[in-house]
Amino acid sequence: MRIGIVNDLSIATEALRRVLARRPDHRVVWAAASGADAVACCARDTPDVVLMDLVMPGMNGVEATRRIMAESPCPILVVTVSVGAHAALVYEAMGHGALDATDMPSLGNEEDNGADKLLAKIDLIGRLSTAPPRAAVPRAAAPASSRKLLAIGASAGGPSAVARVLEGLPPEFSGAVAVVQHIDEKFAPGMADWLGRYSRLPVRIAAVGDTLQSGHVLLAATNDHLSLRADGRLDYVREPVELPYRPSVDVFYKSAAEHWRGPIVGVLLTGMGRDGAAGLRLLREQGHHTIAQDQASSAVYGMPKAAAELNAAVEILPLDRIAARLRDLFAQTQTSPP
Missing domain, CATH: 3.40.50.180 (Methylesterase CheB, C-terminal domain)
Structure with a gap:
């Protein structure tokens, strides 16, 4: 997948690059250091998925998500430090079209640093983009009752x-x-x-x-x-x-x-x-x-x-x-x- 990264911290961008490098089918096509840069990058080169930080100076991730979905729509995954601490911003970003959210993986080599969960969510977004329709269930009669x-x-x-x-x-x-x-x-x-x-x-x-x-x-x-x-x-x-x-x-x-x-x-x-x-x-x-x-x-x-x-x-x-x-x-x- 072609992936764009949005984060104002170079150490966080590097952590994401290292995680994505584990998968030869993922390629970082650009990295933006601000929400405004991300909007411009998406307009020039719309990726398969954007990894969006929430808390950034200037235009934050919520507004960047809103602008991207309005101008250059593409799948957006919120990736930020402590999504739990920023729950309200997560729901706002999802309200503008972000698909999901996950914690930022760390740069450490420990087994559970959040990398596997991030990769799994990216895989899920890829499946959502190509999932075929499911067959309808055969028709049946609706039972009568006043409960609605x-x-x-x-x-x-x-x-x-x-x-x-x-x-x-x-x-x-x-x-x-x-x-x-x-x-x-x-x-x-x-x-x-x-x-x-x-x-x-x-x-x-x-x-x-x-x-x-x-x-x-x-x-x-x-x-x-x-x-x-x-x-x-x-x-x-x-x-x-x-x-x-x-x-x-x-x-x-x-x-x-x-x-x-x-x-x-x-x-x-x-x-x-x-x-x-x-x-x-x-x-x-x-x-x-x-x-x-x-x-x-x-x-x-x-x-x-x-x-x-x-x-x-x-x-x-x-x-x-x-x-x-x-x-x-x-x-x-x-x-x-x-």
Whole structure:
């Protein structure tokens, strides 16, 4: 892969170069010492992936990510010292389209210096860029019930998009809410807290054995797939192990289609790749209402685009109209399309 490095510290850039040198298939095409330099470098030579620091003088990594995704979009992996200490900046960068985040590997030769994790995340980004679509699950009839579920899927650009949707839901919202965001399990608890600042509904991570309750938001929280069991409780499953998307939106949509006893509204937001598109189509085929975010308001128009191509969405809406539409749908006795 052709890789760009963004870091204002030469020692950090050297550490990244040494890690990447372990893999003959990776090549550093440029290194930028500031956010502004990174924007210019991406415009001249857009790489396969950018390793983006967050804390830099002048234009920081969040603003650089926003500018790159607007002007020269490409996969961005946040690589910075102590992502935990900069969690809010991580979510902001992901809201502008960064795919993931990891700690900066050290220059030491110790076995666990973060290098393997960085290389694994770069490999995952490569797989996300080329992953083929998954086949849809055969159609089945949706069971009748008055319990309603809002199932939201998102990836790159998702944190801020999910926050925007939750911010627009009233405290008396009648549906249960499940959110599947492509995010490393290390960041899920912090993201739940961060989303809680915007949501008038309580937000927490989903645990094994939880049930989806009206007026509550549960966030997928491990690198395995969130799934709804036949008994109505949540679980995490490793299969399909070959999926590069973890947790997978498609896996949750499929399980909800099989086991949720009531109307479902599926919402697929900004993200790279095709995860969620086949599952959204399954929901539509069963008579549930489905919404995909439109291109203009998506930080990364991959997942919603795939849904549109599959005719999986009943409606394609800009982000600023989705919450209002959900308020209308959940105020009705039925959430299936006319």
